[in-house]
Amino acid sequence: MKRFEKAVVVGASSGLGRAIALQLAQAGSTVVAVARREDRLRELAETRPGRILPLMHDVTRTEEVPRAFEDACRMAAGLDLIVYSAGVMPPVGPTEFDTAKDLRIFAVNVLGAMAWLNQAAERFQQAGHGAIVGIGSVAGDRGRRGQPAYNASKAALHAYLEALRNRLHARGVSVATFKPGPMRTEMTAHLSLRNAMDPEVAAAKILEKAHVSGEHYLSLGHRLAFAVLRNLPSSVFRRLPV
């Protein structure tokens, strides 16, 4: 794992983001942990006093992001790595079409990501170094019947991150997109998942390649399976039980 001195993890109060923040701190990074739930962030910070620094912020308040980003960089005394892990996937009924819910999904998964990562991109391109990590999902590879807005939000995030990567590659800035499959976290606590990954295992895999530009699946099985699934015609894909 490459050593990052100063990191910001957005969405660090639970699940994957929390595991990434902890593992970064264990490896010696100073980590600013961003999310809304103060109690969770304070509990996390107490596990590594002085190494993990809590910053309470709601990513849907995009107008507050420039200030929050500046605060985070000041708290860490610099920035080498930003991880955007904040995300929501509320349950959606099979016949439900709820625009307000869909907009909330986009506000966190896409608009918040753009607000935070634009700040990081600008800072890193000026500095000529830095690593940007976005947490996408295998769910963004196809439009499935179960979660239309969540799938679309992850597809949008993947495309945005690819564009950042293409803009920043000549500036010495890496942009990595990770596409986890199912993980056992609060997001999926209401689902009965088969073959779900523990967030600690996913975090270790992500940190191993956090500095490597490109799109990364977390297992060879997913890489191969999604190479096929991505290319299936819709007429075939819609018959699959996914």
Ligand SMILES: NC(=O)c1ccc[n+]([C@@H]2O[C@H](COP(=O)([O-])OP(=O)(O)OC[C@H]3O[C@@H](n4cnc5c(N)ncnc54)[C@H](OP(=O)(O)O)[C@@H]3O)[C@@H](O)[C@H]2O)c1
């Ligand atoms: N679990 C899976 O199976 C799975 C699979 C593939 C990809 N992913 C992706 O992995 C990432 C992490 O998800 P997880 O599974 O670890 O879920 P999680 O445990 O529910 O964590 C979600 C994180 O996002 C933060 N967040 C949500 N809304 C926010 C807001 N408005 N402002 C600031 N932070 C906000 C939460 O913090 P607060 O609530 O404290 O604000 C929390 O820290 C997400 O992007 C998710 O889409 C998950």
